[in-house]
Amino acid sequence: MCKICVFAGTTEGRTLAEFLCTQNVQVTACVATEYGETLLQPGENLHVSAQRLTEEQMKAMFLAERFDLVVDATHPYAPIVTENIAAACRETDTQYLRLLRDGNDAPEDAFFGENIEEAVAFLNGTEGNILLTTGSKELSRYAGLRDFSERAFARVLPMEDSLKLCQEAGLKPSHILAMQGPFSREMNVAMLRSVGAAYMVTKQSGSAGGYDEKVAAAREAGAKLVVIGRPPQREGLSYRETLDLLCARFGLTWKPQVTVVGIGPGDRGAMTGEVLEAISQADAVIGAKRMLDAICDHRKPLWDAIAPDAIADYIYTHREYRRFVVAMSGDVGFFSGTKKLLPLLERCDVTVLPGLSSMVCLCAKLGTSYEDVVPVSAHGRDRSILPQIRRHPRIFTLVGGENGMGKLCRELVDAGMGDVHLSVGERLSYPEEQITVGTARELAEKTFQSLAVALIENDRAVVTFGLPDEAFLRGQGSDGVVPMTKSEVRAVSLSKLQLTEDACCWDIGAGTGSVSIEMALQAGRGQVYAVERREAAVELMASNARKFGTDNLHIVSGTAPEACEQLPAPTHVFIGGSAGNMREILSLILSKNPNARIVATAIALESVGELTQCLTAFPFTETEVVSLTVARDRKAGRYHLMNGQNPIYIFTMQGGENLT
DSSP, X not given: OEEEEEEOOSHHHHHHHHHHHTSSEEEEEEESSHHHHHTSOOBTTEEEEESOOOHHHHHHHHHHHOOSEEEEOOOTTOHHHHHHHHHHHHHTTOOEEEBOOOOOOOOTTXXXXXXXXXXXXHHTTOOSEEEEOSOSTTGGGGTTSTTHHHHEEEEXXXXXXXXXXXXXXXXXXXXXXXXXXXXXXXXXXXXXXXXXXXXXXXXXXXXXXXHHHHHHHHHHHTOEEEEEOOOOOOOOBOHHHHHHHHHHHHOOOOOOEEEEEEOBTSOGGGSOHHHHHHHHHOSEEEEOHHHHHHXXXXXXXXXEOOSHHHHHHHHHHOTTOOEEEEEESBOTTSSOTHHHHGGGGTTSEEEEEOOOOHHHHHHHHHTOOOTTOEEEEETXXXXXXXXXHHHOSEEEEEEOSTTHHHHXXXXXXXXXXTTOEEEEEESTTSTTOEEEEEEHHHHTTOOOOSSEEEEEEOTTOOOSSOOOGGGSOOOEETTEEOXXXXXXXXXXXXXXXXXXXXXXXXXXXXXXXXXHHXXXXXXXXXXXXXXXXXXXXXHHHHHHHHHHTOTTEEEEESOTXXXXXXXXXXXXXXESOOTTOHHHHHHHHHHHOTTOEEEEEEOSHHHHHHHHHHHHHSOEEEEEEEEEOOEEEEEETTEEEEEEOOOEEEEEEEESSOOO
């Protein structure tokens, strides 16, 4: 096991020590204060030394421990300590590595001074209060500041030594802000405003030292930034370069810790305790801007990303961070990008923390359970949810796009479902939360926010085969009435077809599209291809498809089998009309999928004879023929008489292995 000593006077140094604790390395972390010691928890392979070491003490420790490497991650404003560490390494023949803190340029409107004396000289020519954020150790160097005790306010650590230095420098107790960071932009703004500061003095301490938050806060509070530049630094490596060197030399492995969290509907108050804890412990947070704004933690790097590959790429290329949080809206398992992201994080230690889904929140607001609610999403998807609304009494949906909820209400009205009841939720969990209830007809002309959710209740939901014939539009072409498979025949045929939810269906000789539409409704996650050669029937079928919202129904104009050659292989086929090409159609179907399940209907004896021959001409593993006779009542005066329909033969043919 190798031995490494880290002088961990910065965030980067502590992060490096924590990383080394996860490896087969014996680590000694040196910090200068008791406060620094509290930031590192000793472990099985981590020893923490909390004392200020002289050069001689360093040499004695290096000789006794014989470290393989000493990493100097002290603060850039502690050049004497850096020189002592480097000298001790030279004299004990110990390898030395300087870990540099990332720097940030001062904003254009800031005053830049190379040292405190230059900053004091500048401030002596100004008026107004000053917030000092450079620590307590160097307060005495501000003694030349005009009206120091009246103008200066100092933010220091809440430690006895710090308070003593403030008193020795002449600061009034009311001018001492004793608190422990890190400090967010909002907190910096509040402090600047509370003391009425016209100037904020800071060191150029890098992102990890809170410099970016100070820059943003000074700009927002209208205070001028006074930046004290860094002393000249020794050559060294960035955190990422240091990590690469350690991994290459000592065979260490960098494995980021990624926590994927559901942040709930958005407001911070709706986030779970474990999610907030994960965010507070993270080195960097990734998510869509809306999620990052909800988190409101500007003390750490925030990366605006939505696409799973972009998120994974950021994690793998930012080796300077070890703990990442990826923020997902709502719950991680509820229409979340988590499903696509997780396979990309195989090289990470991943934890998934759930959050409150918008469905849970809305149902709670409405005082209703959700055990019988079917969740669907229309957010970022082109597919209509009308088929699900027709089938299920209670649907929960997420809707996106400009006034997407209003458009959905108008679709329901156009589809004859204007009486469907909606409870629409907007900005759930926020103070401006709004819930609107009413029928689709009542809400159709209202305007809703782009991200809205709804509980949709349809007390006329239909889940059986055989919709009433009257539900379909009928029409007539130049060669007669467009044919339609009647309700009873349709119900038996679809029952024999044994559709699956994700079936790929063909409907050959589709006519009005009654079978195609019921296929599309039943195979909600599948695709249906309706093949029809008559132009009038194609137009009528398109109208019926719009009425039912079956956007998984694709109309193919042409004659089978030629019109089917470019279609994807079917799992299920209904043949209502073959135009005399039955054998060729069956041959094409089985060439595309030998296991396809096929149901065909025939009225004419010639068609019956052709299908009967096909039963033995093709290698079907299962065949069945049903003769169906349907009679419907008609009123004759005060009597009801039964009118017999044409008898129909229903052929079922299963290719290869039975799919069910």
